[in-house]
Amino acid sequence: MAASAETLGQQQVGLVGAGRMAEAFAWGLIRARKVEAQNVLASAPTDRNVCLFQALACQTTHANREVLQSCPLVFFATKPHVLPDVLLEVAPVVTAEHILVSAAAGVPLRTLEEVCAFSEALAEGAIQMGMPSDLAHRIVAQTLLGTAKLLLQENRHPAQLRTDVCTPASTAIYGIHTLEQGGLRAAAMGAVEAATNRARELSRK
Numbered sequence: 763m764a765a766s767a768e769t770l771g772q773q774q775v776g777l778v779g780a781g782r783m784a785e786a787f788a789w790g791l792i793r794a795r796k797v798e799a800q801n802v803l804a805s806a807p808t809d810r811n812v813c814l815f816q817a818l819a820c821q822t823t824h825a826n827r828e829v830l831q832s833c834p835l836v837f838f839a840t841k842p843h844v845l846p847d848v849l850l851e852v853a854p855v856v857t858a859e860h861i862l863v864s865a866a867a868g869v870p871l872r873t874l875e876e877v878c879a880f881s882e883a884l885a886e887g888a889i890q891m892g893m894p895s896d897l898a899h900r901i902v903a904q905t906l907l908g909t910a911k912l913l914l915q916e917n918r919h920p921a922q923l924r925t926d927v928c929t930p931a932s933t934a935i936y937g938i939h940t941l942e943q944g945g946l947r948a949a950a951m952g953a954v955e956a957a958t959n960r961a962r963e964l965s966r967k
Contacts, residue, residue, distance in 0.1 A: 776833030
């Protein structure tokens, strides 16, 4: 049975793909002390992105198969249109111990981009109201991080957390009202749907 993210220890963790998504994933595991940097192996077809992982003291390779052969826990971080070719390439060496996750399939990758866009918009709103740019971006990032921790650590539904902060006539409820008027919920759901459908289309080409 493959190790979970909480019990990696000295397990080798593989990343098929060495772009920004893979870098963020590796950095998060290392920072959280779930895995040692030297136990992360990332693959990329060229030297273009491997420097990102070398700076983190991770191992790198140009062979996707080497990742599968060396690591019991593997994550895919490739673009949708190249994922089918990658899967065909590594299929012969995939074992039951591998955990295969496509970080580029519709929801995860697109959601990251949407969160970044939302974060940028919130910070720009604060800047518009007179807050210094650096401070605005830091506050927004910390707010998103704190919210995510509450959702994960307390295993609470987002609606419950939102209800807790929306006291009568508060700034929070006024802000939420404006977001609802702008169709934030429908826009976010539509963006995930559109990105997922596009990923499926690209995978069939």
